Amino acid sequence: xxxxxxxxxxxxxxxxxxxxxxxxxxxxxxxxxxxxxxxxxxxxxxxxxxxxxxxxxxxxxxxxxxxxxxxxxxxxxxxxxxxxxxxxxxxxxxxxxxxxxxxxxxxxxxxxxxxxxxxxxxxxxxxxxxxxxxxxxxxx
Numbered sequence: 001x002x003x004x005x006x007x008x009x010x011x012x013x014x015x016x017x018x019x020x021x022x023x024x025x026x027x028x029x030x031x032x033x034x035x036x037x038x039x040x041x042x043x044x045x046x047x048x049x050x051x052x053x054x055x056x057x058x059x060x061x062x063x064x065x066x067x068x069x070x071x072x073x074x075x076x077x078x079x080x081x082x083x084x085x086x087x088x089x090x091x092x093x094x095x096x097x098x099x100x101x102x103x104x105x106x107x108x109x110x111x112x113x114x115x116x117x118x119x120x121x122x123x124x125x126x127x128x129x130x131x132x133x134x135x136x137x138x139x140x
Contacts, residue, residue: 011116020109021101030095032119037088040081087120
């Protein structure tokens with residue numbers, strides 16, 4: 001699932017000769033990550049309130065099963081979002097340490113366009129593709 005900020009952020013256009021992951025670029029990605037995190041926090045709050053409001057016990061077993069299924073799906077989604085918030089916090093720490101935007105495996109630049117598409121990316125496209133190929137081979 002691609003992560004998107006809650007409000008559209010204009011993609012960063014690097015100027016010719018501009019240093020990779022300069023303070024302006026880091027600020028841009030910090031804004032994107034913060035926006036995503038705020039949106040996730042709002043979703044989580046909304047879910048908690050909805051679940052509290054809809055805490056009805058249905059007499060009909062089918063209605064109860066449907067409600068339990070809906071709650072289970074919501075909880076799974078919130079768990080995914082909780083993990084994404086943790087990942088965003090890790091990316092913020094990388095921005096603070098100066099490691100954001102570089103591949104964890106080979107150390108090359110991940111690239112602005114890849115980070116625009118997935119601001120939580122930790123691997124360059126080549127390392128990610130190799131990981132996916134390995135996963136397919138292991139799954140067989």
